[in-house]
Amino acid sequence: MQNLKKSVEIIGLTSNEAKLLQERYGKNNIVPEKKENFIVKILEVLREPMFLLLLVAAMIYFVLGEPRDGIVMLIFVVAVITIDVVQEWKTDETLKALRDLSAPQVTVIRDGVETDIVSEDLVPGDFVIISEGVKVPADGYIIKANDLCIDESSLTGEPINVWKDVITNSNDEYLKKNYCYAGTLVTQGSGVIKVDKIGVETEYGKIGKSVSETQEKITPLKKQVAVLVKVCAYIAVFLFMLVVIITYMNLIECNFKDRLIESILSAITLAMAMIPEEFPVILTVVLSMGAWRLAKKNSLVKKLPSVETLGAVSVLCVDKTGTITMNKMKVKDIWTLNTDIEDFNKAMGMACEIDPYDPMEQAMIEYCERNHITKDMLFSGTLVKEYSFTNESKMMGHVWKKHRHIIIAAKGSPERIMALCNLDNKVRKSVSSKMREMSKRGLRVIAVAKMIIENESDIPKNLEGCSLDFLGLVALQDPPRDTVKEDIKNCANAGIKVVMITGDNGMTASAIAKEVGIAGNENIITGEMIDKLSDEELKEKVKGVSIFSRVIPEHKRRIVKAFQDNGEIVAMTGDGVNDAAALKKADIGIAMGKRGSEVSREAADLVLLDDNFSTIVYTVKDGRRIYDNIKKAIGYVFTIHIPIALSSLLAPLLDISSNQLLLLPVHIVLLELIIDPTCSIVFERQPAEDSIMERTPRNSSENILTAKLLFKSIVQGIVLFIASFGIYYIYLMRYNAPVEVARSMAILIIMISNLLLVQVNSSNTEYAYKSFIKLRKDKVIWSVIVITIASIVILFYTPISLILKLAPLTISEVVIALVISIFSIMWYEIIKFIKNR
Known part of the structure; x- marks a missing residue:
């Protein structure tokens, strides 16, 4: 039998040859990549209840004979759709980048050097290096084998491993011994294959095996969010009908058509305020961006x-x-049993693979070479047989023919190797004692033994059939x-x-x-x-x-x-x-x-x-941060929607006409333009709290919206509602101010409070100023602040205010709104102070 361990010099394809072959044969894909349709994405966004309500509201404005308001609504619809589509596009790009990172890689020999490439870039003629644990990426001929064993059950259905060889006398034309098939699994050893067929031309491709991803299961978190949205939608439908009835009854002096349209318009305003359409956005953006940040941290x-x-x-x-x-093994100690050290080292080296990928074998070969025993000395002669390592046997061996002698070199677990050696009790105790002493020092202990026989016919079928001579122990260290x-x-x-x-x-x-x-x-x-x-x-x-x-x-x-x-x-x-x-x-x-x-x-x-173990710890920490931020964002959405929803509900109950409503549909859309990026992008960027790794793990069955979080959000929302609606009502009813001024005061309070709410709700224990300090250099956070301030200036102090039925405010009114906003949000800092005490 020829020595399969001998290296085969391979140059492989050149980069230019590979490029030309790929143009000719295409990608090594069995299932072509599906392309996303941009129009379909927009249509999916338009199917959301929020956008259907926006379109209905725009149509009502046109019916009422107010085309300007209808056009403004449609402009806002386009703006919100654009934000949603851009966010979804960025999320898709992030997920695509993650998929690219996780794409299967293979090692090929090109231009005479080993190179890692994506599996789909393989071409016929490539030389691919395969080893234990690798899925064969394409059909090809074996040109080098080293204890190569492959599980071909994915093709045959038979759970039998097939030993592969360079030379074969097999007459089986379907599953040849010197041929590998795409989709099969290397269970042991290593080898080099020359790619013959790729993609749909492989046996795997011909029989139609699907390699596309299985449909993603709905996670508990997604189910919870879906339930939340559904409950809010039911409440919105109920309140929609209630507001239609109340508003219709209040407008008894108007004609039927005007009463009906005004009623529906008021109800749509409330329904838009009630539907938390941000929840799915939060989940997708925070999870995908969190995954991307983790990828950058290995x-x-x-x-x-x-x-x-x-x-x-x-x-x-x-x-x-x-x-x-560290997975960097090094021989730290050698102990022999009445054996020459050089003889021990040679037996230890001969029991290893020529091109070892196991760190312990690499350390043993390196130790031999440091002691002037080269690879040529160790692996000269002919390899007659191999006893492969298995989890059950915990040992391995090689049979070498050298100078008319046949040497069996074996190594493995001391207990298993000693069981194959004829040792008396005294020697066994001595070996066991030394093994324990080495182990107590944190060393990995391997036993080495050998056997010399005269005739090939006497070679045992397996290592368990050998009667070995025990040589000694080698102790290796892999430091923490x-x-x-x-x-x-x-x-x-x-x-x-x-x-x-x-x-x-x-x-x-x-x-x-x-x-x-x-x-x-x-x-x-x-x-x-x-x-x-x-x-x-x-x-x-x-x-x-x-x-x-x-x-x-x-x-x-x-x-x-x-x-x-x-x-x-x-x-x-x-x-x-x-x-x-x-x-x-x-x-x-x-x-x-x-x-x-x-x-x-x-x-x-x-x-x-x-x-790296540190990466695991960081990953767990960031997992906690991501989950925390999802909770904070959902709590924020509830808080900010409460004053909007209650304002829309209370106005009809107080017999306020539709023209004097605090929030018209256009204003709700305006606030959504602020809420959407805040709840997803801003909260996603929130850093981990200082105490995040001092808590016990959360209960996996815990709801994302806990009673505690809901109570906090409701209280914060009601306080903000009292502040915004209160100032609106006082200005409108007590001071007899124009509705545009009263409305502007209330909306300004909500917009300023929105900025403060993000900082306050970034932690339940740390103060808002700490959150701001952590993110003081974050460009996105500053962009949100600057855009909000710029929006306030544009909305209230340009001709746009007339279109949106707002009015410019005096300096004193702006100061009043600012002070009210601070008090309506920052009171929670006092709660934190009391908790921390």
């Missing part, structure tokens, strides 16, 4: 709804290697990341339990856990113990345990389920092929972007682009 959100779940995480299950530690201790402390303060799940032995895991400050590091559950526990028993056990050692992926899934059965919201990290089940089971699956397999990234909700 945390890629693959499933947008998971952003809302982040703030509720109460248990964080993390792998030790590469997440808590610099910031991980502080990060774990922050998690503890936030009420998040950090759980370490590792394939390492318990003592090593416990030593690392103690070093980084994981609570309960003395309590350990092993994989063998899990196997003996029922689901109910495991559910009780996990309550007091933070370390799980010697686990396999199936154990991880059971651990996650046990925590969930206890009512916890679980985030779980994973990087391997077999971690996919646990990642899907977890409330938040977190895959490693650097060392993680494509399958784990596909199964996950989040992908860490830097494999």
Whole structure:
């Protein structure tokens, strides 16, 4: 058998050749990308109840013989539609950018160098490097194989892994041993394929396998928002009918047509004020922009709804290697059993892969080379057989033919390797003692053994059939990341339990856990113990345990389920092929972007682009911030709608004519132009409160609009209503001022209060000035302030005021409005002061 480990020199396509081939064959897509229609977007916006009401109001103005008011309404309709479409376009662009970031990548050899490209840019003739955990991106011939095993069940339906080879004698023309197929999964080893077919020409494409995304499920948060909008709509319909009846009865001296139209106009004004059409906008904008901000911090959100779940995480299950530690292994100690050190090092190196991707094997090869044992020395000869590593066996080996001798070099778990060696009890105790001593120092301990045989016919079929000579132990260290201790402390303060799940032995895991400050590091559950526990028993056990050692992926899934059965919201990290089940089971699956397999990234909700524990903590913190900001925005919408709705409801009850209403439909649209960007863009930019990681995780079943938040919004809204409607009523009825002046005073109070409300409601504990200081350099916030002030000047002090039935105010009237606005909003700062005391 030829030595498949020998490197094959590959130059690959040039960039120009690849470009020409893509023009000829197109993209490597099975399902073409759907293009959004701009006209359809506008029509979807026009279907919203708010816009239907606006159009009805405009038509009524035309019927009343007031075309100027009708035209103004239509202008405002266009303005609001433009804002909504632009916001939706920006959101779509953000989501598209996130999809591009999460698009599957492949490593190809072009211009003689390895290059990462997007999978859809593959062309026939490309040389693609595949390894464990990768989905094969196209059909192609295998030109290099290294323990290459592929799961082809997606094509055959048979759950049998197929070992691949460069040379094959197979007569099966459909599934050839030297051929890979798009959509199949590399379960072990690595290799290089030469792309033969792409896109719909692949076997995967021919049989019509759909790779389009599944339809997004409606999340609990979306359901809550939908219910809120529906309830408000029902209330609006009821009040609409009530106002029609009341207004119609009040206009008894008018003719039927005028009474009916005036009644409907008053009712439309109220209905527009009652419908909180901003809620869906808030949800979409805040979640998508939040996901984009996370992506810039190396945390890629693959499933947008998971952003809302982040703030509720109460248990964080993390792998030790590469997440808590740096994933940079280094040989720290060697201990041999009556064996020459050089002989030990050679056996250790020969048990490794030639081109290892495992950090431990890389460290072992590096150690050999530092001790003058080169790769050429280690891997000279012929590779006869390989005993591949599995989660069950926890060991591996290579059979080499060298100088007429056949050497079996093996390494793996000390317990498993010792079971294959003929050692007396005294030696076993000595090895076990040394292993424990190394493990207590936080070192990863691997046993090395070998066996020499004379004839190829005597090679055992598997490693378990070997009778090995025990050579010694190699201890490796993967030091903790610099910031991980502080990060774990922050998690503890936030009420998040950090759980370490590792394939390492318990003592090593416990030593690392103690070093980084994981609570309960003395309590350990092993994989063998899990196997003996029922689901109910495991559910009780996990309550007091933070370390799980010697686990396999199936154990991880059971651990996650046990925590969930206890009512916890679980985030779980994973990087391997077999971690996919646990990642899907977890409330938040977190895959490693650097060392993680494509399958784990596909199964996950989040992908860490830097494999850093600090990024997980930041992601949870920002998840809390995002959820907080959604709540604040929804509370703000209720607050600002209350004075608008009550003004529209109270006027008919007080027998105020439609011409003297505080708010006409055009004024409500005007206020919507301010409310829409404020509730979505401004609140989305609010930074996290200082105490956000000192709270316990929120209850996942908590409603977004809690009784406490609703009560606060109602009180704030009523106070603002009293301030705005009160000044309007006093000016109109007591001072006999023109309705335009009274209306202008009230609207000015609402507009100024809107600016103050954002700052006051940015936190329930921190004072408004702190919020302003945090965002003092934010251009968007300043833009909102400047635009609001400019709008006030334009609306009240230009000819537009006549069109909008407003009037310019004197300096004293502006000061009065400013003072009233401050008192109507800033009183909540006193409540904060009392709470903080």
